[in-house]
Structure formats: structure tokens, C-alpha cells
Amino acid sequence: MMVGEDLMDINKLPPTFANKVVSSSSDDESVDMERWAPAGESSDELQAVHLDEQIRFRELEEEQERLNSSLLSLSTHFAQVQFRLKQISKADPSERDRLLKELEDFAFRGCTDLKLEKQKCSLTIDNERGDMNQQKERQKILIAHLKQQLEDLEKYAYESGEGDLPSAEVMARQKAVIDKLHEKVQLDLELDRMSQCDLQKKVDEALKKLVNPIKAKEQLVEQLQAQIVDLERFIGFLQTEVNDRLSNSVVSLPIVPAKKGSFMNLIKFNQKFERNQLKQTLQGSHYGDERARIELAVDAATEVMEKYLLLSVDIDISHSESFSKSYDEIFKRSEEEVVTVIRKQLCPAMRDLLKHGMNNVVKHFVNFAPLGCYPGSSRSARSTSVRKLEHVWDVVMYYYDSKCGREYCDAPIRRLSQSYQLDIIAGRSVTSKQLLLSTIENITSTHTRLKRSPDSMWKALVSAALNEKKLPSWIRTIFCTEQIVEQCFASWSYVVRTGCEDIYQLLERLHKYNFHLPVDLAVRPFHQMKDAF
Template sequence: MSAPDGAKDNLLKELENFAFRSIPSVVSTCKIPSNSLESSSNQLQLLISSKGNEVATDEIKNNELLEIHRQRQTALINQLKEQLEELETYAYESGDGVIPSNILLERQRIVMDQLKAQLNFNLDNIDTLSDSELKTSVDNAVRDIINPLKMKSHLVNQLKTQITDLEMFIHFLQDEMLGDQEPCGCKKHEGLEVNRRKRTPSEREEIRAKTVNIMERAMAVLQIAATSQFGCSAMNSQQFQSNVLKGTPKGNHYGDLRARLEISVDHVLETCSQVECITDTDCTSIVSSENPETLIDSPRVTQIVRRELSVAIRDLMQHGMIEYGRNAGKKLVPFLGCATPTSSRYSSTVHPWNVIIRFYDMKGGRDYNSATSRKLSQSFGLNLDANAINPKQSFLSTIGSIISTHKPYKRSSDAQFKAFICAGLNQRKLIPWLKLIVKNQHILEIFYQPWSYVVKTNFDDAFRSIERLSLYGFNLPVDVAVKQFQDMSEAF
């Protein structure tokens, strides 16, 4: 613009020649259509000749030239891009190059779209974010996805660890129980150690206390993790109960249960003194307490024994039992309180019939009743129990008989326990049988708390009350719960 007027024309011509100079191409020569060049040149010549040498004319001319140059550069750039893509594609297909940039960008775009959808990540303002801000945003989005998974995985690992510890604790208790028993010498138990070292009671108590302490600490950590994860706990889900103090050693006294047993015994004696009897001479006189040979066979007495006496003995045996049911599960894994509670009357403690079955299995009751001699005697209608003076043998035989008659019809534990009480009264061996169970140290350690009625009193005062029933002989039906089913089976 500052050149002399005579030199401006020469400079414009040189600029025009430089602008229209072609660029060499590797594949093909880049050529601008001649008609477009000629038309542009004619337009430029007309523009220059029409405007003269004025300053305004020079500015318009320069702007027009720059616009024309931009259009040409854009066309050349697009053509070079196409040629570059063709070269990359050819090299990639020939196996000598990497993936073409256009294909790579397309796949990267697909990956970014999927990550954006899965991470719920906003990329609208990506052009305004700095590098550090962009990294922070990506880290936060990934953390929102990974952290809940890590917490769940950590909780699952803790549960697995606790289950493993419980299994080890159970194996420890089983080994401890086996340590108190001598091998019988049979082929079945010949693999057991004969000279196994026995722990003293103080050592067992110390090991048990340490184990319980470790378990309580682990449960506390698990409860904190579960509460933070699920937002609830067993303490929040349980409602206050009016008899909550009865679950403590000081508040849970057996006085009411003991009085109920005394009342039920009095009721049985009163009813027995009023019912008709069946004797060896088929008499129908009023029962006298001075005649111990009298057999009480009255539906009324049977009803009282099953509904009152059996229930009273059951409740006394249940007093202070260790909880293994729903409530114990909440203490062991507190966040189970979040689930919908399902309650039943005896869901939290072990039924006394289960204790009887445990003692029955400990003494080899199944092997005793499955012996060949007993099977043959049952097949031929022989009674081997007449020679079974030992209370243990009569106990095993009676329990095996109750199981064989009640289990096929899926009778409840309560029904089988009532049958056990009736059978004990019939054979005048209820007290010896109960003594076998409640005075067994292994049973006491597994099932009963130190403050329970069985541990505190050894059931002695209850035995004195039950002993009053020995004034009468009983012939109570043992199969009340299954008789209807047996009659139906015989009918069909």
C-alpha cells in the first residue's frame, strides 16, 4: 500500500502469479480448473481497471484477493486430506501401516460416547475445562461407580471371613467334645486317637472366653459396615417389648414355671382320684391312691397330661436355653434386622425334644434300634424290652419307637415330646429318663446358660413334684398325634 503508484501494478502481477502457482501432488497433480482461474483473473482485471488508483479501490481489491486465496486454500486442504486418507487406507490394507486416522477417530468417538452414557459424564463444556479440571471430573465420575462396588465386595469378604471363623469355632467345639469321650474300639471309631490330651475345665473356659471375645469384636466391625451400607441395624428395627427384662439372668426367674408344674401335677392327681380304672380283674370301682397297681386309662387324664403336665415340663426344660433361632441370628449378624421379621412362639430357642434327640444320638440310639436282633424281634413280634432293665436301654428303645411312628407323618417336636412324657409315665421311668438328660454335662454345656433352671437346680425339685405321680400307674396312649393317620392307612 505504501509503494509508489508505478510499482503497485508490478507488485500485484507478481502476487497474482505466486497465488496461481500450482502445488505438486504425490498421487496426482493438484489442478485448479482453468475456467475458474480465468474467470477469477478476468474479474480481478476488471476490478483493477474499474477502480483506478484510489485508496478505497486498493482496499476492496485486497479484500477480494484474500477471499479468493482462502477459497483456494480450503479446496487444496480438502484435497490433501482426501489424498492422505487414501494413502493411509492403502498402507493399512497392505499391512505396512497403522490404522487410518479417520477410522481411529471414529472408534474413539464410539468409546467416548459409551463411557459418557455409563459414567453419566457431562462433556458439553469440555472445551472450557482445563486439563486438571477435566481429569478431576473423570476421576469423580469413575469413583461414583467404583466405590459402591468396593464397599459391597468388602462386605462380602467380611461375611466370608466371619463364616470361616464360625466353621473353625464349630470344628473346635466338636474336637473338644470328642476329647471328653474314649473311643469304643470298634471298626467305626478305630481311627480316633486313644491318647488324646484332655483339657481341664479351666482351660476350656479360658479358650471359650477368648473365642467369644474375638467373635464379638468381629461382629461389632461387621455391624458398623452393614449399618453404613444398608442404613439400618437390628437395634433400629426391633421394637421395645414389655417383657424384655425376662431375657436377662436377673429378670428371667423360673418361679412362675415351677408353680405351673406344681399346679399341673395337682390337677393330674385330682383327676386320677375321680376317674374309673382298669385293673387286672376289670373292676370299675373308684380309684384309690392305696392301690398302686391301678392303671389310669382315661381320656381326661390323657388330655391333662398332654396339655398341662407336658407343657409345664417343656417350659422348665426350655428355661435358660441358648438361643439358636431368629433372635440369635440377629445378634450374630445385626443387619439381618432389616429383613421382614417372621416370628413364632418357639423360634428363638431349642425345643426340649431336640435336646432329647441329641442325647439319643450321642448314646448311639440309632445303631441300638437298628441292630439285627431288634429288627428280627420286631418282625416276629418278640419283646426284647422285657429284659432291658437299664433305664438307658429303655430310653433308647422308647425314643426309637416314637421316632418311627411320628416321623413318617411329620409330627411336630411338641407332639413327640408329649408322647415321650406319656411313655415315661406308663413305664414309671420318666424321672430316670429325664435325669439321664439334664444331668449330662455335655448337654448342659451345649444347650443351657449358667443361670438356667436345669443348671441351677439340677431339676431336683421338679423331680420331687413328678414323683408324686408314682401313686398311680398309667396306661396313657402314646400315639395320640398319629392314631388318626394310622387308622386311615389301615383303612386304605
């Protein structure tokens, strides 16, 4: 029994150990025996057995998964066959043959191996990914090659004089400029995160911080200079005595009614009748030519202003310095062209049209202004004198005197408001009529001292009216006044016949433009000479 149990125990051991035990027990004469490993020690044979078991277990799992997928495919296939059989049983006899043929083809087609299909799909996806990566690498290489060729082409074109500066060089210079701006203006720009609008706002804010203090200082200096000049004028006004502005001799001119002319006075039989001969007579003259000239002048001014607006486009930062200089020259020529059209075409045309039918003389009522700072507080003495009318500006001055423009402009309240550049007088806003009187006073005070002609002062008034967009309004205010119409113009004149209404809409076409015409153009050279000395 003991021997049998020992043999059974030996059979349970691994083959190598069993052979050793058998060989040692059978060979009694052998003295050298190999020492066994202690119990519990891991050996290579045990690890190999364990590894074989894991591999076998994995194979069994894969086999089970394959059987499950095959069973699923087979069940699906049988379900399709069963569905087709039911479809054939319920189909019409005419379609059964076709359905049986399709069932036969489907039945002998076989089941799909899902594992094999998954392997094919994975291989296809891996191949596609590899192809995409290779294609991306090729595209990167191609893009780099094309960039290099483009840079070489731009460089060759620039060196040969047929192209602009290469883009790489432009970007390098722009980067240098931006880096310098970062140092001077202290710009903190995040080009990769900020949008274009944010970048523009950031640059504008930085430039405002740099420019605003300079502008504030300039405005403060100009305001102080203006206040000093106005204060000197106000002090001089308070210290001076009232000048005797009246002439020593006061005469009156009787009004002689015009004789009614006959047709024989218009045409003389002893002379040969020629074209436009009636226009040479007093009654036969018409304002058609002057009206046409003012319309042509307005068209010319409109054309120049449209061209000026097309040129008023902001210069891009990327433009070169030479281009900006030429751009400034174009602007300078455009402004000179605008001034030329207004002063040499529009002003003479308006002067000739408004002068049509103007009387040679007019009775003038002179006000004797009282003493004091408030001339309107007492009544003024009135006297009549004769004033010659040789220019349209004489009519403007007649209107200015008739509306007591001198007293209005010399009032202390008006002087103080003008000193501090206020648009409010005695709690009320300045009206168009008050602005007209102030403009006439400024033009008269600046031009009369230097003995400028009435035509220069008329051009200055038209320029100021265009700057304020009040040219039609001021023309109507002056030349539609009842006193002006009755005293300064004949019954057949343009002003009396039309009331200046036909040119009102014509001149309103100029309101859509922003004019910045120089009002002191006739006296500017004298001021420059004074500044030079």
C-alpha cells in the first residue's frame, strides 16, 4: 500500500520531477543524488504551465466570441429567410417566382463573418490615417516650397524694378515700426487673441493719451490769447469817447419820379437795330444772363466739392511716406480750387445778379448814438443824408446801419459774450439775424482798417455764409427787407421782381457740403507781413 501511494504521489508531480524520483529509487547503487528545490519555490515549468493556461483561456474566449457572432449572424440569416418565406406565401402568384429566385440567392449567399469584417475595417482605417498623415506632410513640404519660390520671385521682380518691395521685407519693416510704437506709446497688443476692432480701439486709445495733452495745451493757449484780445478791446471800448461819425453837412435829395418811357425811346429810327440793343437801355435790360452765370457758378462749385469729397479718404497706415506727401499736395490743390471757384465765379455772379436794377443813391437815416454803456436805453436822434450805391456791399452796409448793427455789436453784453465765445446773449440763443450783424461787423472791422475794396468784403461775407450754411437765409434777410427793396432798387430790378426766391433753392444745393473757406483771405498777407516783422 505504501508503495502504491508513493507511485500515485509521483504521478501527480511534474514529469521532470517524477523521472528523477523513479531513476533515484530504481538505481540502488547510485550514491550521488540531485537536491530538490525547497517547497513553495517558483520554477520555470510552473510559469510555463500558467502561461499556457492563459493563452488557452484567451483562445477559448475568442472562440466563444466568434461562436456568438456566428450564432447571431446565423439567427439573422434564418430570420431573413423566414421573413422572405412569409412574404412569398402572401405574395401574388405572378411575383412568387421572382421572390423564390431571390430567396435562393440569399440562402446560398452564406453568413457574414463579423470578426473578419471588423479586422478589414480596422485595417482600412489605419491605412487611411497613414495616408492622411503622409498627405499632410507632403502638403506642408509643398507649401514651404511654394513660399520660397514666391519670395524668390518677389525679390527678383523688386531687384529688376518691375515690382514692389517683397512682402517679407514689408512685414519685417512693419514689425520694426510696431515694436518702436510699443516702446514709445506703450502699447500692449495681443495679436493672437485680439480682433481687428479691438486692435483699432487699443491703438486709438494710446494715440489719444499721447495727443490729447498737446491739444489741450494748444486750445488753452488759443483761448487765453482770445480772451486777452477781447479784454483789451472791451477796455478800449470803455475808455474811448464817442466818435463823431456824422458828416458835417447834411443834405436832402428830392425823389424825382421816373418818367414813363415810350417805345420810341427804346428804338431810335436813325440807328440800325442790332441784337441785344434793348439790353443797353435802362428799361430794357434783363437779368437773364446774370441768372445763367450764377447757375453755372453753382454747378462748378458742386463739381469741385464732389471731387474734393472723393479725395477726402483716410490714408492707410501701410502707404509709403512719398504717397502721403503727394496726397497732401492733392488736398492743398483741391482747397485752392474750391476757394477759386467760390471767390472768382460764384461771388461775382451773385454780385451782378443782385446789383441788377440797383439805384445810384439812397436816402440814409443816421442815428446819433447816446453816451454810456447801454445805447439802447435812450432815444437816438435821426437825420437824413444821401449815400451812394456803387456795389452790392453798399446795400449790405445800408441794411447794417438801418438795423443798428453798430450799436448791437458795441453793446457790453455782446462784447462779453464774444470774449468768452458764448452763443447765448442775455439768456437767449444767438439768432441768424444777430449772427449776420456780427459777421458784417467783423468783416468791416478787419477790412476797413487795411482799406480793402467792397468787392473783397462781399467775398468775405459770402465765404462766411457758406461756412455757416446760411447763404440763402442771409440773402433773403438782407434783400427781402421792405426798406431795402423800396429804397435801393427800381421796380424793374431782379430783387423787386423775384424777391430772390428763384436762387434760394439753387443756393441750398451747397448746404450738403461742409465749407471751410478763409474769410480773411484779403487781409491775410498784411497779417503775415506784420508777423514777419
